[in-house]
Amino acid sequence: MARYLQLLYRSVARYEDFHPSDLDILREAVRFNAAHGITGILLRVDEQFFQVLHGPAENIEGLAARIKSDARHRHMEVLLCEEAEEASPYGNWSMAYDSLMGFEQKLGLQENGRYPEIATERARELVAVLAKTASSVDTYGSAFPYSRFPGEEDAAYLARLDGLA
Ligand SMILES: Cc1cc2nc3c(=O)[nH]c(=O)nc-3n(C[C@H](O)[C@H](O)[C@H](O)COP(=O)(O)O)c2cc1C
Numbered sequence: 001m002a003r004y005l006q007l008l009y010r011s012v013a014r015y016e017d018f019h020p021s022d023l024d025i026l027r028e029a030v031r032f033n034a035a036h037g038i039t040g041i042l043l044r045v046d047e048q049f050f051q052v053l054h055g056p057a058e059n060i061e062g063l064a065a066r067i068k069s070d071a072r073h074r075h076m077e078v079l080l081c082e083e084a085e086e087a088s089p090y091g092n093w094s095m096a097y098d099s100l101m102g103f104e105q106k107l108g109l110q111e112n113g114r115y116p117e118i119a120t121e122r123a124r125e126l127v128a129v130l131a132k133t134a135s136s137v138d139t140y141g142s143a144f145p146y147s148r149f150p151g152e153e154d155a156a157y158l159a160r161l162d163g164l165a
Contacts, residue, residue, distance in 0.1 A: 003057040006084035007064055008050070008127050010107075010118070011073040016047040018099065021072055023146065026097055027161050033094035034154050038063065041096035041134040045107050048115070049073055052130045054088045080123035089131040094154050096134040099144045105129060 015021065022044065033039065038055035051067075053060050068076045090096060102108020105126070110116060118126065136142075141150045146164065148157050 002086070004055065004084045004086050005057045005060040006052060006054045006080070006082055006089075006127065007060055007078060008052045008080040008123055008130070009064070009067075009076050009078045010115070011049045011051075011076040013044070013047050013049050013073045014071065018044055018146070022097070023161050023164055025070075025072060026095060026146070027158060029095035030154050030158050030161075031094075032063070036063075039088040039090035039093055039095070041090060041093075041098065041130050043130060043133065044097075044099040045105070046102045048102070048107065050107070050126065050130065052090075052127055054084055054090060079118050080120065080127060090134050091138060092153075093134065093138070093148065096137055096148060097144075098133050098137055098142050098147050100133075 013019075013022075022042075026042070029042065033053075033055070036055065036059045038053055038059055040051060040053040040055075043050040053063060064078070106116060108115075137147050138150055141147070146161075152160075
């Protein structure tokens with residue numbers, strides 16, 4: 001039986017705010033993930049990325065190593081990597097995308113100039129927040145124009161992303 005993993009990381013994006021290169025990331029992610037049983041959500045939190053990846057262990061490990069060396073972000077820090085059920089909390093979405101502001105989840109830079117420490121329990125809470133965000137985008141949509149429309153399939157989302165690039 002294949003082992004499944006759920007991995008959460010945070011990193012600091014090269015660009016401080018949404019940037020068109022985010023759309024390139026999404027296009028690559030949707031194509032690759034759909035072909036490799038990977039699902040999840042990428043969240044822009046001001047200049048940070050939070051991403052959760054769910055899928056077969058080998059695929060998740062290989063992808064995380066590639067993502068780590070991507071110059072579009074730095075300081076990738078794995079916050080949680082746990083065995084997971086085969087059924088994905090992200091449905092059939094290869095990669096969802098949304099944005100929130102740091103203060104909404106107390107994730108922004110602190111007065112001491114550092115990002116908050118995220119211990120295991122907090123990381124589990126964040127995984128739940130990300131799963132809820134993905135499901136809410138799937139049901140109600142998002143104010144963020146680069147998110148998926150409710151129920152939008154991979155192919156339609158890809159075509160829209162190509163048009164936005
Ligand atoms: C924040 C971030 C998230 C990414 N997420 C994914 C992803 O979920 N799936 C994916 O295939 N590539 C993702 N990428 C892109 C990969 O890092 C890499 O560029 C892409 O897989 C192509 O790899 P290659 O140039 O080795 O073929 C992401 C990159 C960044 C910066």
